[in-house]
Amino acid sequence: MELSDYKHYLIKKDQNDNLSKVSPDPWKDLPECKKEAREELSDLHIRLAELQQRFFVDKSKKLLFVLQGMDTSGKNGTIKHVFRGVNPQGVHVSSFDKPTSHELAHDYLWRVHRSTPANGEIVIFDRSHYEDVLAVRVNELRPKAIWKKRFRHINDFEQMLIDEGTIILKFFLHIDRATQKERLQERLDRPEKNWKFDPSDLVARSRWEQYVEAYEEVFDKTSHLDAPWYVIPANKKWARNLLVARIVVACLDDLQLSYPKVTYDPSSIQID
């Protein structure tokens, strides 16, 4: 499959950009049951490990996956289930939590830029610079005059990364409020999940609509063919994992990488 086979998941003007009209349940090109999805995902793991190895050896490109979504949308789960089996030497996850005071003393792209991939590397952003126009906006951490300018910075920054050899794909893990309620409740009900619950999640939940509005502006301002946003229906974890894995594999497949050419004729070499 090629990346273009997933273009109906792209978020762009007049397509998937009104979140209230986008279903967070599996779409019709996804399997109907968990079992079938699991089998396909296993095959994709093998394919991904091979493609990633080739990408790592080739060292001609850099690859950046951005994961965004509401709390409990499954950013960590996606990383765990999609990227198991890759060579950790070439794959790094950067989590962008609340910035430290040292980070806050710099511009907001400073900590992000440090974590961008080198040639041959795949970097996954678990949250990202987009929080600087999402959480920062919704929680009024900086005035509008400041965050409004950031859409342009972000586009410029991503364009520079692209010009210098980075491939960027951005995923929005789309769940509905009912699913979030279930998942938060589960964190309260199951003692082994209690650590995942943070009372501040309820504050964010109470601002759901503001987040939706902020996300919609993000999509409107920062989705480009070169650095597209994909909406990932994420109410079902197995469908979410499968779709992200499919897109990631298609992205690497499209590069048509082969192992580097050698400058000698292997058949001419005799080892005594």
Add this chain to the structure above:
Amino acid sequence: MELSDYKHYLIKKDQNDNLSKVSPDPWKDLPECKKEAREELSDLHIRLAELQQRFFVDKSKKLLFVLQGMDTSGKNGTIKHVFRGVNPQGVHVSSFDKPTSHELAHDYLWRVHRSTPANGEIVIFDRSHYEDVLAVRVNELRPKAIWKKRFRHINDFEQMLIDEGTIILKFFLHIDRATQKERLQERLDRPEKNWKFDPSDLVARSRWEQYVEAYEEVFDKTSHLDAPWYVIPANKKWARNLLVARIVVACLDDLQLSYPKVTYDPSSIQID
């Protein structure tokens, strides 16, 4: 003196942008002799130390000085002679030599962004991201299709830094070929200066005209009121140091920083 008192040193369209018409000898607003310049520089050191301390404590802005110039134009000398006496806790120098293979595996702004100042910090770039459109261009290290796009990246990057609270001033230390010859010859003649000579300096010297052309395009594309380039006549070291010191002090002076206000009445406090 205010920064606007030095606006005749700005490089912009139809002003100082044709280097062959710009004198590298001290201009008429600079003292005529070394002794007079030294006295003024001493006064400026005291002023700078005080202003920098206030800037460091205030922590509301970031300050970036970029130094560029041909070999032997005196980037190190300028740093040494202008910034002596400042609190090293708040002043950092970043030298951008030939990139390492690790740095080259990232985009060219990656190593630069890591070194940008935090609030309250003054960072001096000894060479900078401008080498990625100067040395890279003249020595054909990357194709034109790549470096041509970098003018836009650089403007976007600097604009983002500015929007997020950085003040940027850029200095071009202007010498002529005859002065370079003298200084290179001195490095050969004086054993204690031999270490400063690098045979590759002669290759760069042989490409003088290409560098001039590359610099002129840099000025044309990247000099803005918000992140201006100043031409510093640098044939005379004492005039160069004095002028940079004057501009640096004027820049800090313009900020009109005072020490942070306290929220208590110091006179009401009695220490037993």
